[in-house]
Amino acid sequence: MKLTILGGGGFRVPLVYGALLQDHAEGRVTHVVLHDLDPARLSAVTRVLAEQAAGVPDAPEVSATTDLDEALRGADFVFSAIRVGGLEGRAHDERVALAEGVLGQETVGAGGIAYGLRTVPVAVDIARRVARLAPDAWVINFTNPAGLVTEAMSRHLGDRVIGICDSPVGLGRRIARVLGANPKEAWIDYVGLNHLGWVRGLRVAGRDELPRLLADPDLLGSFEEGKLFGVDWLRSLGAIPNEYLHYYYFNREAVRAYQQAEKTRGAFLHDQQARFYAEMSNPDAPAWKVWEQTRAEREATYMAENRETAGAGERDEDDLSGGYEKVALALMRAIARDERTTLILNVRNQRTLSVLDTDAVIEVPCLVDANGAHPVTVDPLPGHATGLVCAVKAVEREVLAAADSGSRATAVKAFALHPLVDSVNVARRLVEGYTEVHPGLAYLR
Missing domain, CATH: 3.40.50.720 (NAD(P)-binding Rossmann-like Domain)
Incomplete structure (x- = not known):
């Protein structure tokens, strides 16, 4: 192939x-x-x-x-x-x-x-x-x-x-690990959009083990999301959010941490990778060794500002191995060889979430075979999660409309409707600022 x-x-x-x-x-x-x-x-x-x-x-x-x-x-x-x-x-x-x-x-x-x-x-x-x-x-x-x-x-x-995304995979793996379960034998009830989803259950041999985790403060606070969100908030939610929801639930703290950081994440990676590619211009450089050293630094500093804000400390060593490449390989094998498997993927909704139309792409467990990925039936989201998912999906649709039409006004609308942008005037200034620095946005008129 x-x-x-x-x-x-x-x-x-x-x-x-x-x-x-x-x-x-x-x-x-x-x-x-x-x-x-x-x-x-x-x-x-x-x-x-x-x-x-x-x-x-x-x-x-x-x-x-x-x-x-x-x-x-x-x-x-x-x-x-x-x-x-x-x-x-x-x-x-x-x-x-x-x-x-x-x-x-x-x-x-x-x-x-x-x-x-x-x-x-x-x-x-x-x-x-x-x-x-x-x-x-x-x-x-x-x-x-x-x-x-x-x-x-x-x-x-x-x-x-x-x-595909490695965040839900890593989250499910961490929950299973802290519960003493084999991640390969656990069914993860996860639903939402990319970087906006929640684990609502983790079934092992037909039994949901998540209530046991939520009932044990020591166990709940022992892994990445427990440290990041705090035990009390997770118990209030009755679910374990994707780590990216920290930007929503603790937005003010996250923005302040990013403003105070010596470098933003993008600036850090830009400088780090510039050094890597510059070193690779030397034909005698040990390519694999240099890449491995750079990767280890990259993974260890992932979401560092959020963890500092929450007092979560350093990432566990088991969380430094990535995972999206394994999802990609499992997906290709399932389709190419009809090796049926279950993976959390981004696919068209069909009739999975009734609050969204059939073409909306969502992130849910899917059964995968030679005919592709098929989203499984899931229970409806609670009201607070439904509101957030619908709001962000509406923003995504405005982004698609702006990209299709080239409408600057629609781009402003996309920014203004996002839950983390607090003013239409801010949205207008954002569009002005981004079009000034990005030649790729010259199509917006």
């Missing part, structure tokens, strides 16, 4: 390739095509993969190209992990928002809207090319904001585009 990775010069590509190296079964991926607009980044990542594959006799062949159409032709799977505007764009997203006193995180609030506005047109172009050049391919989308981008692409690819 041929796998095309869009954003193939990206720093996290070796995680995906590492998962492929562990797959030796029939029907596995045998050819990986890396596509990126930057030849130097492609060269650097190709070197890392070559060292990574040393000693693996059946390692998938790797090729690289800057020609998108060439990369897509004949693909069985397309993995999309692009970053429109690069990490410099992410840093701009953060700074413009923080100057207005609102959150600039790349998927949540003002920063997520700005990122979506410049990413959706590019993602739509990719979807149209896939439909024309590789109509039988399955697209696995990891490009953020993942739910929004998946929905944009689904308008051209239908159910053949599926969004």
